[in-house]
Amino acid sequence: MLRWINFKQSLTLAVFLLFGVFACSLGTIYGGFDIGFSSILSGELQKLETEILLNIRGPRITLAVMVGAALGVSGAALQGLFRNPLADPGLIGVSAGAALGAVSAIVFLNVELLPFQLGKYLIPLAAILSSCAVICLIYILTNGFKKSDITYVLLIGIALNALATVGIGLLTFMSTDSQLRGLTYWMMGSFGAASWGLLVPTFFVVILSILTLIFIARKLDIMQLGEVEAYRLGVKVKKLKMMVILISALMVGISVSLSGIIGFVGLVVPHLVRLIAGTNHTYLFAGSALLGITITVGADLLSRMAISPAELPVGLATSALGAPFFLFLVIRLRKIEY
């Protein structure tokens, strides 16, 4: 019994896992308030330290882990499905849809005045609902993904993306000064607002989605021969397309709802993983999840440390790291290709 993952790829995954664990440990210890690693291990924590770990750092890092894994894997899945190296979760309109929902909630509902901490749940809820609405719209407009050409789905996504952006623009224009501040921060992304109540369901959705995608990774490899060839090789292409798009959209919609927009992870991480040890999707999904986690947790740490005690929006940090790196990647790839 040989695995589809080769030795070099297994090794790479192990290294990524180490990176991920390392980033999470650093993220737990450092921040506006440093906690000694030895006191965590020995369990001799002061009340304040326990409070910070359980209710601030814990949920924060868990959310960063979920978002990083979700964005990395869905980026890899969508690039594979569309056979397009430039595809990313933002492109099918789901992120923008989530943003529109969140921004609507901020502008139309006076979230600070609602009782029972409802406000904390309302923004993510609105974001999830509207990203689901985008998924349904894609489904309806592509006639249940029956349109044979995958480019069509991509174009629908781009159009929906543009529409959502218009909505966000309008709401931004309408908002008051304090709302404007709230929604600008949301758009730049942050893992700071996480709470366990919303994290637990997100955790299950993301884990299940990634496992399902790894399970159908082989079919996505075969899809690289083209849709017709994949069909001839026994792959139910329409079902596969529907699954990959729905799973990616759900995973991204839910995690982006909690964190706001996190740029570049979905686009860059899969390319990096491919560049290191190969293209097959079993390895690519596992690798993108692990590297995505490393990058979001790392960027979160960076955003907390850079101008401490204030915080940079993490979306800014990922884009600031991602964009130059992406440039490097493009130039380097060009050298390899030609």
Next chain:
Amino acid sequence: MSIKATQVSLSRGNRWLLNDIKLEIECGQILGVIGPNGSGKTTLLNLLAGDFPASSGEIYYENLLINDYTLIDRAKYRSVMSQRQEIVFSYTVKEIVEMGIVGEYGIYKDTHTTDRLQNIIELLQLEELKDRNVRTLSGGEQQRVHIARALVQIWQEKSYPDPRFLLLDEPTSSLDLAHEIQVLEILRAEVKKGLGVMVVFHDLNLTAHFADKVALISGGKIAAYGTPEQVLEPEILSNIYGLAMTVSKKPFRVSYF
């Protein structure tokens, strides 16, 4: 033991792409399909592969309608190679050939498919290219990789106790002369073991040399169907291709200038 088309027609809008096609791909034979550009050769191959349903008439795999088979069973029964394939990401040659393995979508693969893979890689002399990025190969090398992939899908070691078929659309169009002959000889060896093959040929002389039966397609209809000697007649060919042709029987050659 055959893939059979009975009075098959295909229309798009009010245009007939294929009209009243009746032919059979038999085990142990190479059926060569020839005809001018746009005559419907590739459409016929796609239709026989089951890519889309015929407008009228039926396609049978053995004595069962094609629709009675699941996609996986179809994939195990016949394998298809198109004229062009474009791979976007940097897969290795070995990975592309592995994609011919049907149905093993899990995380594990078993050893007997690994053996089959190795045999075919050796058969098509891809050993040295095995770990290369498929996108950096020449057109001819890529074509050999895809032939290997198509073969892996249905290949059996000693003989073909169950019927298996290979449908190829101009499989040797980018190959140099030596590799072209090599690939066709490999196909002929498999056919001797019991494989059924349909090849869309561009070159009439290759058809004369390698095909057991020939179907000449023109304007979506079968213009002639039979042994190479019956079909490759100067009057028939000159008429269809609009070019004066002569045919010599020993050696069997078609000449057009």
